[in-house]
Amino acid sequence: MTIKTISTKAFDDQKPGTSGLRKKTPVFMQPNYLENFVQSIFTAIGGATGKTLVLGGDGRYFNDTAAQTILRMAAANGAKRVIVGQNAVLSTPAASHLIRLYKTDGGIIMSASHNPGGPEEDFGVKFNMPNGGPAPEAVTEAMYAATKTLTEYKTLDTPDIDLSAIGRVDVGGMQVDVVDPVADYATLMESLFDFGAIRAMFTAGFTMRFDAMCAVTGPYAREILENRLGAAPGTVVNGTPLPDFGGMHPDPNPTWAKALMDEMFGPDAPAFGAASDGDGDRNMVVGKGIYVSPSDSLAVLAANAHLAPAYAGGLKGVARSMPTSAAVDRVAEFLGIKDYETPTGWKFFGNLLDEGCVTICGEESFGTGSDHVREKDGLWAVLLWLNILAVRKESVAEILKQHWEKFGRNYYSRHDFEAIETAKADAMMAELRGKLDGLAGVAFDHHLKIAEADDFAYTDPVDGSVSQKQGVRILFQDGSRIVMRLSGTGTEGATLRLYLERYAPGPEGLDLDPQEALRPVIEAAHEIAGITRHSGRKEPDVIT
Ligand code: VG1
Ligand code: CO
Numbered sequence: 001m002t003i004k005t006i007s008t009k010a011f012d013d014q015k016p017g018t019s020g021l022r023k024k025t026p027v028f029m030q031p032n033y034l035e036n037f038v039q040s041i042f043t044a045i046g047g048a049t050g051k052t053l054v055l056g057g058d059g060r061y062f063n064d065t066a067a068q069t070i071l072r073m074a075a076a077n078g079a080k081r082v083i084v085g086q087n088a089v090l091s092t093p094a095a096s097h098l099i100r101l102y103k104t105d106g107g108i109i110m111s112a113s114h115n116p117g118g119p120e121e122d123f124g125v126k127f128n129m130p131n132g133g134p135a136p137e138a139v140t141e142a143m144y145a146a147t148k149t150l151t152e153y154k155t156l157d158t159p160d161i162d163l164s165a166i167g168r169v170d171v172g173g174m175q176v177d178v179v180d181p182v183a184d185y186a187t188l189m190e191s192l193f194d195f196g197a198i199r200a201m202f203t204a205g206f207t208m209r210f211d212a213m214c215a216v217t218g219p220y221a222r223e224i225l226e227n228r229l230g231a232a233p234g235t236v237v238n239g240t241p242l243p244d245f246g247g248m249h250p251d252p253n254p255t256w257a258k259a260l261m262d263e264m265f266g267p268d269a270p271a272f273g274a275a276s277d278g279d280g281d282r283n284m285v286v287g288k289g290i291y292v293s294p295s296d297s298l299a300v301l302a303a304n305a306h307l308a309p310a311y312a313g314g315l316k317g318v319a320r321s322m323p324t325s326a327a328v329d330r331v332a333e334f335l336g337i338k339d340y341e342t343p344t345g346w347k348f349f350g351n352l353l354d355e356g357c358v359t360i361c362g363e364e365s366f367g368t369g370s371d372h373v374r375e376k377d378g379l380w381a382v383l384l385w386l387n388i389l390a391v392r393k394e395s396v397a398e399i400l401k402q403h404w405e406k407f408g409r410n411y412y413s414r415h416d417f418e419a420i421e422t423a424k425a426d427a428m429m430a431e432l433r434g435k436l437d438g439l440a441g442v443a444f445d446h447h448l449k450i451a452e453a454d455d456f457a458y459t460d461p462v463d464g465s466v467s468q469k470q471g472v473r474i475l476f477q478d479g480s481r482i483v484m485r486l487s488g489t490g491t492e493g494a495t496l497r498l499y500l501e502r503y504a505p506g507p508e509g510l511d512l513d514p515q516e517a518l519r520p521v522i523e524a525a526h527e528i529a530g531i532t533r534h535s536g537r538k539e540p541d542v543i544t
Helices: 025-029 033-044 063-076 092-101 137-149 183-192 195-203 217-228 258-264 294-307 327-335 346-354 378-392 396-407 422-434 519-529 531-535
Strands: 002-007 021-024 052-057 081-089 107-110 122-128 152-157 167-171 174-179 208-211 272-276 283-287 290-292 317-321 338-342 360-363 367-370 409-420 448-455 472-476 481-486 494-504
Touching: 021 025, 025 033, 025 122, 033 063, 033 122, 033 137, 033 152, 052 063, 052 092, 063 081, 063 107, 063 152, 063 167, 063 174, 081 092, 092 107, 092 122, 092 183, 092 378, 183 217, 183 378, 195 378, 208 217, 208 258, 217 378, 258 272, 258 283, 272 378, 283 294, 283 378, 283 396, 290 294, 290 396, 294 317, 294 327, 294 360, 294 367, 294 378, 294 396, 294 409, 317 327, 317 346, 327 338, 327 396, 327 409, 338 346, 346 360, 346 367, 367 378, 378 396, 409 422, 409 531, 422 472, 422 481, 422 494, 422 519, 422 531, 448 519, 472 519, 481 519, 494 519, 494 531, 519 531
Parallel strands: 052 081, 052 107, 081 174, 208 272, 317 338, 317 360
Antiparallel strands: 002 152, 021 122, 107 122, 167 174, 272 283, 283 290, 360 367, 409 494, 448 472, 472 481, 481 494
């Protein structure tokens, strides 16, 4: 086994986005592409020498080969130990947990998350810090800087390492610990929730469907829901992770988890349905005949978290990403706890969680989580819902109805316009940014009048770092809101995300179709931004 230093040429497109570096799989499979990025990660964290890292991925195509490359490079760069999930598989929240549990120096997660997988689809790599959370902007900027100047990387000349058997192997002096990807995570979940109460609910005949979308959560959901909680065998469907997710798009929303939606709105619907994404950090929650929007889910979880043992003492505070609806703000106000608004992406919650400012965080993109790890956590959200259902003994529909009666309803929707030509999308955003100053006072039909418009900037209250241009906000006098930003996780052209919100205080008008309730706001957004004029698109590709 010899350490080899390989000369390489910099790639100019290795800038991490909202959550790590994501590219088409063939781009990642080019000679030296993955290697350059991994060496740049090591550079950005001050080298790998003597470090202990966690490694795992969502099992998508190229996951196994990439893991071997990363292990060789970690050994050649002097890492002391790598804890790797069996077969190089770990869900993102499980990886975050292992990083924290074993007090490591961070971890590398191989995933393009909710993006499809396969030889022609997407692959991704991200680095998580010793706190278990995604690298903050300063670190991803340092990675990007390193990718632009590196000229060589180090690797070890050694055959593939057997990652199929749990146990310890030595790789050129580096210790590799292959661990069960599920066990520690399942134990953590058991410590947070009242498994006895949830088990009793299942025993009494409660039914549920969990769609793992042929992605990483299958084994986790089977172990926790079916084995430990006694849900009926077959509760978990699409539970075997596949390299191409069986052709599914592992993005848990009503469009891509259509089979689950159909079942939940069908005649034999179970009481509760849920789905998770490629790497297990997202969740969609559906009741019998009722869809729970992620922003509402966050608000309901915050309002009821005290019913679960881990949160019985109350919440320190809550945080939501800026585009997420203000529903959780109303809960925070009611509870008299702090409420933070951050840019899109879980990395912005890390400091707030570390400092004990908040207990629960969420994003409108089907992400919810708490201070138990430093990532959003799909199964955690499902279990908190189950714990609440077990205690309240009411249906999802009843719980939502009561929530809206108490707090009012924030009608909310996100419209995605995918694969727009990048130049056109940039021109649209530039034009919009250019007219923000003149928007206040402009009025539209249906009594909509703009109160203010800006480009969201965030100053981290803990370390003072500033993030600019995080999305255009157009706020109306009646509390309605439009947000527009371009996605930072796509791999093809640009994706416009248009976020729409309108508040109904009740008691009237709490059960409208969100698309109908939002119609005036949608029309105003198109008029202000000229979406069709710029992109040629009238209708969004995905509505959530
Ligand atoms: C999207 C979501 C964002 C989420 C990110 C990563 O980012 O909007 O809320 O944090 O994906 O989620 P963007 O830049 O495309 O809007 V995951 O589950 O793909 O890691
Ligand atoms: Co994800």
